[in-house]
Amino acid sequence: MKRADELTRAVEAVLFAATEPLTVDAIATHLNGATGVRAVLEELAADYAGRGIELVRRGERWQFQTAADMAHLLRRDRDEARKLSRAGIETLAIIAYHEPATRAEIEAIRGVQISKGTLDVLMEAGWIRPAGRREVPGRPLLYATTPEFLLHFGLASRRDLPGIDDLRAAGLLDPIDLAMEHAGMLDDDDVEVENGDEEA
């Protein structure tokens, strides 16, 4: 950087430490009535042009600020992976299979109320969108999935979602108690046989 004379250095320091933009007079007063402050300011503004810091004039007041094209650096987005809650994934599944669906319809299928937050999260994730209103009393809002939804779940279209028969074949429709029993029985059997061997 260019060597700076004492007045320039003083103006630089005063402006840097100031909590608000300063007029030429205010700067001069701060520097015990120094003259030539305006010229120094013009020079400094030129000096800093193209750096990460710039000296700008706002009306009659001057201030240092972060270069305008560097503003995006002051705000950094950090992605945080978060897993969808059980209510979230169920709500999404119902919309995907039944779309478009109103909130009341989703609740009827789930058998539980859904909070507003659940729909908000799905909307924030970009997976559902409002899709008009159902023309019934109260005109409730309809929800449908988005192209991002298909993209995220690797589906060419909603028709790629497995149907009820596929789900049954995959054991995903088995009542929970029976499925548990199957698993439990098998385990117990194995244990039984082993114990028997040991005792023998």
Add this chain to the structure above:
Amino acid sequence: MKRADELTRAVEAVLFAATEPLTVDAIATHLNGATGVRAVLEELAADYAGRGIELVRRGERWQFQTAADMAHLLRRDRDEARKLSRAGIETLAIIAYHEPATRAEIEAIRGVQISKGTLDVLMEAGWIRPAGRREVPGRPLLYATTPEFLLHFGLASRRDLPGIDDLRAAGLLDPIDLAMEHAGMLDDDDVEVENGDEEA
């Protein structure tokens, strides 16, 4: 001023906008993992040397601040009410030059007990902190300085403490028993006797 490349401008902008000193890592993270930040910092520090604003390193952190020789224009004495007592200043110096130090070591050098308030004031100022215990009978608490201490007193590191090299070379940071050994006036047996005498 010299034209600056984009990384230099970015580092400049981030440090300028920051409300606290930043480590090299923190800057790099903010710039989405940019490399070469350390080199840029060294360059920038050289760039700004002699201006009214300086880029300085305090411990592992970097910050812009006004040049020290501008103090006469900017000095604010608002804090004079909280002026440190002599006991406070000496205790801080002893901890800084000997760190880590126990309370008994501080008292041995000062020749008087230190009141609890003295350490509290230094701790409240954020200049000292407890730093583990010395593994001797009684396991006394150790005190050391903090990064804020370096920041406040404008030290890049503890090696920059005024006169520390001379004091160390003169043996003035060594315990008295060690100095006595050097003077050839002490056998090991004398150590016990001495401690009692010191209190006299």
Add this chain to the structure above:
Amino acid sequence: MDAEPATLTLELDGWEGPLDLLLALARNQKVDLKQISILALVDQYLTFVEEAKTLQLELAADYLVMAAWLAYLKSGLLLPRDPEIEPSPEELALRLQLRLERLNAMREAGARLIARDRLGRDVFLRGAPEGLRVVRKAVWQAEIYDLIAAYGRISARSRPVMHIVANRPVMTLDEALNRVSRLVGTNIAWSTIESFLPEGAVGIFRKSALASSFVAALELARQGRVELRQKSPFAPLYLKAPDAGAAA
């Protein structure tokens, strides 16, 4: 610090203990602390304490203790050296000098430290920094399997379900009672409970038979129609018909 001895008496309260006072006196000798005369220093200290007494100033006990110790040191330094006395007066004198040097060093270091250009007093940070912000953005994650499984779960929950109790291979308690009481009569020696199970019983049926036979054995034992023996928990359980005498 460089006050004359005359003013020292008046500023007694200003000293932080005898060592502090000694250092002030030593610095009055206006020589490097390495060169100070300990004897002269002792004299100055003792004079100071005497003056304070004359002026009837109340001296803290530690000042008097130090005075006594210094008087002892002085006599040791002046008298012909007795090699028996440990530590030697010279050693004590050196030690005192080293302590004064160290206190002095730290006092000067403290003064230099506090006189530095300090942040917020002499040196300033930017007055109005924009600040750096980190905005956390949630990236929601879910797998296709989670989605399908969730739908399966809902369907299973909401779909009308017909509950059918499966016909399971079991041995009822009555059956077990009959079987065990019949078999135990034919067996005089101790036999494991497993030996009472039907031949070739496997899987669920074997489990059921074992459980029922166990309960049956307990019931028969209660009625005094069978004796049970087990060495320790989970050890094999043995059954046998009661001795003819006892049964009668």
